[in-house]
Amino acid sequence: MGDVRNPKVQFTKIFINNEWHDSVSGKVFPTINPSTGDKITDVQEGDKADVDKAVKAAKEAFKLGSTWRTMDASERGKLLNKFADLLERDKDYIASLETIDCGKTFRNARGDVEFGIKTIQYFAGWTDKIHGKTIPVDGNLFSFTRIEPVGVCGLIVPWNFPLMMVTNKLGPSLAAGNTVVVKPAEQTPLTALYAGSLIKEAGFPPGVVNIVPGYGTTAGAAISEHPDIDKISFTGSTEVGKLIQQAAGRSNTKRVTLEMGGKSPLVVFADADLDKAVEMAHIGCFYNQGECCCAGSRTYIQEEIYDEFVRKSRERAMKKIVGDPFDEKTEQGPQVDHDQFTKILNLIECGKMEGAKIECGGGRLGKKGFFVQPTVFSSVTDNMKIAKEEIFGPVQQLMKFKTLDEVIERSNNTHYGLAAGIFTNNIETALLYTQGVRAGTIWVNCYLASGPQVPFGGFKMSGQGREMGEDAIHEYTEIKTVTMCIPQKNS
């Protein structure tokens, strides 16, 4: 498998029916190591024709009477647990692969795989606990619901948590009995393809999981337009999420769940533990190179503690160790690619031009790869671009507020609604804030604390539908009501 820093890439083809295929077109695309800017390897480039093949396989695997459809629900659970075991067995290798393909630190990549394992195990436990109901309907009738798999699901996965996003989506979709076509992001296909090999090794029947690497505008669009895909689950930008919902309406009104961007408020009250809040706000913003949909990217600090908070945040950011992601001491790796790198630097320039004060950072780090200095802006006001647009990079916005009502309103003054956080020791403040802010996840005296047990998703234009928790299963099921006439009803 190679050593940790140079994992040997084993799978670069398209995965359909448990087999590895070249692209129909013969085209390949490169995948780059963002720490160096160098190509790692070429990968088969899937396009519409490959998606068609994959959908055909998934449809076949979903047919009534197929191995997958006639399998006990508990058996599905066993297969998922086996998949989790294999992820555990190859954890370090997968983390290595993730690090060279995505740029996150090796430590974080391992954490991602561990989270993925837990997620698969969580959903493995649900398979035989998906309940319909019997219903006390009026009349001489017996009525019940069957909770059926939706069918063929297209799963479009982003590059910021490549393996973890695959497990987030495979968990509930497979637990509920669907068949899937996964499209990993073009920047980061390698760990998804390796996961394909483990799906096969675990014993999933052919066609249940298919993986088509490729680009959004070709393979991704083919999935969102496909007349034979029953549901699409997309994680990515709001801009593309809108295109996907339109494509669904244009084609076959397929069901859609979306996990999109955010500009999440993180609020620190004067009664909070200041040092803890500084640290959590820092992690909340800078974790994963800032490439996190629920990053706390608007930090509101109560005016009494503002200056001290700014000072401590600057110190913390300046201490951050940015460098080789395989190095034990490294806290922040490169951004994922040149496009993101450029976008972030542009937004930093906007911040400077619009009058925010740059406390530290503000430019590129080094000459190779896509490294950005941890950057802190203070005196940010709500109307600035850096306060409104998702940066998706290591850039922190520090803003001042006075009262709870004011900060609830400012927190809500956005089209996004993915997450929020509040630091306070006052119970009323915490309860009123968590009640009042329109965000799918709200953290109190912590940030980014998540798990496969708790639903995650967006209000408003941050998304629709929920991943994780029992709620995720519902997104992958179709309710069938069966009502039978009986001679006489008794309660």
Add this chain to the structure above:
Amino acid sequence: MGPDSRNRNPEIKYTKIFINNEWCDSVSGKTFQTYNPATGQKLCVVQEGDKEDVDKAVKAAREAFKLGSPWRTMDASTRGQLINKFADLVQRDIEYLCSLETLNNGKPYNESVLDMEGAISTIRYYAGWCDKIHGKTIPIDGDFFSFTRMEPIGVCGQIIPWNYPVVMLSWKLGPALATGNTVILKPAEQTPLTALYCASLLKEAGFPPGVVNIIPGYGPTAGAAIAEHPDVDKVAFTGSTEVGKLIQQAAGRSNTKRLTLEMGGKSPLIVFDDADVDKAVEIAHQALFANMGQCCCAGTRTFVHESIYDEFVKKSTERASKRVLGDPYDEKTEHGPQVDQEQFDKIMNLIESGKKEGAIIQCGGKRFGSEGYFIQPTVFSDVQDYMRIAKEEIFGPVQQILKFKTMEEVIQRANNTHYGLGSGIVTENIDKALMFAQSVQAGSVWVNCYDATMAQTPFGGFKMSGQGRELGEDGLKEYLEVKTITIKIPKKNS
């Protein structure tokens, strides 16, 4: 009130736009005409809502949804009381509503009575749910306390069709209000009158201003404005698949608003050779002809086992020929007019295609009478799967009877459609019933009955018949937004 005192000329009291519990004219000053489909005559004009009126309504609904508003700070149980009060008022004015519904829609008065009773049931059902909408506490890993709040989504746009005006209003308002949302409802342009009367009852019941707003108008104007509106959080639409697709596209183009769709169907009803033929004929007849065939889940592909086919066709033809058409206020009438000229033309066109493509017309096929939009109950036999009448939704009183041999074959043919709304099977055999129920791709499966849908049972489409469910507990989910709250605690204990 006995049949003699049915009011054939109910006074039309409300013809304006309802926003913030007030009646207003359209911003444009435009109005549109409503008709009586039994006679084709004009009834009255109604204020025609368009984008500006929708904007006003959204503003009112958004205000009513604000944190700290009467609606948001009301006890859940009090919401239930208001919803029950609304049901009480519909019950109080049931005869008037039946008259008005029959006048504007054409359905027989007897059917309007059943509709109103169903609507009242649905409203009361959801009143009972208000204070039983539960989030969860969750055993998350780590030293945290995690729980979910089930919050109302916000401002909901609800676009309802003309085939069951008050019933559809109850299916939409019930769950939306039970979960605490505020609403902008657009009734169909053909049938706005009972919705507007219901608005007056909502005001009388005591709903705060802005909680329910009703905008009569057309689809491409008022409907589109709702689907495109950046401040509408969710749209629930019942209507054709063609328009449902436009709505999903509009949602994606605008603000990725949440969506539920209830669209068309071409639902299969299977009659096996072990069925009681007379009972099966009656079930299949009502499954098709109820509401003049204007039912999204109508059993419009009747598959009959070859060994009983000829007898079934003969008896179905006799039953259809006996169906009583006429004045919808008349006690004896079973069947009224189609809702308007456009539907009438579409149905007649599809009947012609059935003849041209070689199906055998057993009875009917022509206009009935010389006023209004009445069509004779029509039965086609020897229908083949490829014919237009076997594939396209007719939405009229036209029955298709097809022949089949085996269970495997009929399941495959039943599923061979983009639709997936209803389905039925008539058989005495438990294996057949269970295998069919399991295998057919349809949101509702009826066994030895049809159209048995009540407030308690979820209803909706597989595939291109729709997404999401109405009624039952599942109907509530569509109107809730899950918020996860995770609080750090010093030390976790189970």
